[in-house]
Amino acid sequence: MSRYKALSAELDPCERQLVERLRRLKDQGELTMRHLAAKTGYSAKSWERYLGGTSLPPREAVEALARITGADPVPLLALHEIAADTWDSRRARNVVEPRPATQEQEPEPEPEPEPEPVTLIGPTTPPASAPAPGRFPHIALTAGVVALAVAVLAALLLMLRLDDGAPQAAVAAPPSTAAASPSPSYSCRISRVDGRWSAGINQGRNDEIVYGATGADVAEAQCLLRRAGISPGGIDGMFGPLTLRAVKSFQQRSGLVVDGMLGPRSWKALRG
Template identity: 90%
Template sequence: MSRYKPLSDELDPCARQLVEQLRRLKDQGELTMRHLAAKTGYSARSWERYLGGTSLPPREALEALARITGADPVPLIALHEIAADTWDNRRAQPDVEPEPAPHEQEQEPEAEQEPVTLIGPTTPPAAAPAPGRFPHIALTAGVIALAVALSAALLLMLRLDDGVTQAAVAAPPSTAAASPSPSYTCRIARVDGRWSAGINEGRNDEIVYGATGADVAEAQCLLRRAGISPGGIDGMFGPLTLRAVKTFQQRSGLVVDGMLGPRSWKALRG
């Protein structure tokens, strides 16, 4: 479980709820900053700012995180839209602090004159900014109430599902009960004169970008054996694996299309 720095007390409540949900999804998926960078296209430093509450993540980053963790992106997007409005309003609104009443200067005269002096010059400045701030206060209160309601609904849904939603979204019905994060181990060996990683029983089925499963893990192991890193052996045909496949195809004199077909499999197995 990751340990995060406490969020700033000055952080808007809507943005705070969003950051807490992002942290929860990252921890549930056991993702590191490097995993997030590799699988979402946003750098590790960007994710540090998003999860630290110092920068509001773009909507595309939320959708990418929901996709790789199997979460429903709709609640995140709804919370993001509210947080974006309050985030902009908070930055646009100037920090106006009323000038301190000159108590020290007015305590020197006689005590009977203090009420007259304080009420006269102090009341107008305090009443002047109030009409302009009422709309902001009402808007902020309404947004906070809506954010709290959305957050409560999201937390209730996550507790009731207890991980079932992730499996249902990430896998088809026939495999909904399977483990969402299988573990693969490369066992490189020569079998009948061909290289094998011992994962997909020697299949040479065509796989393309976005595919998942044992065939992808087999290809990742063989790419690593060929001296080209595909990232982790996670069974996910992502950007790093795509780059490794294209590098191997170019090195082997094959058509560089990023797809693993019969000719690419034959070259991988040697």
């Protein structure tokens, strides 16, 4: 059985129960992280996080593990749904809101001393003549236009500075994970052909297959093992740990050499 790190005490009971069930399924199927990556399409590093309790596995990963181990996915998916809610709630509580920066009060400027009156000695400069009555409206209109232009320009500059200072949201590109090619679908159509059992998948071939093989020959053997009352897991055409265990059990029951390889004698016994 694999050795796992102790789960964090912050995990919700439903999250802890989901991780422990996934660990048991992996151990019962004698699956390594590389087997999980090959059969489910999720990397070995991802499964280390899922089974370590540091990352919540996707719903599809839970379904894939249940499929390859022959387990019922319904209770696992129910636990996953509850665990997903508690996982999101805990992450929301851990978000720390930034504290507003305290504004330091600027010291009030000291009042400037009033200028002392100056006594002019000698002849004084005559006061400037007042503008002519006809020119005053034009001067006021020009001053108003200039003030309006300055205000508009200041507003535009302020908007440009705010746009430059605003933090730009970084667009994170989704990880380019290679889509796992879907496994071919096989169905068992057990029948007797010329006095021999056949699943109708590999056209009656009896080629030798060993652990790690894939394809129609493996699916044919899985169907015949299931007909013999020994479960090889799913009918997926992959000669994995569960199929290997079923082959050895069948060979031992049939009095054959228990080597885990499907050769001519094992095929003959399977086909009856």
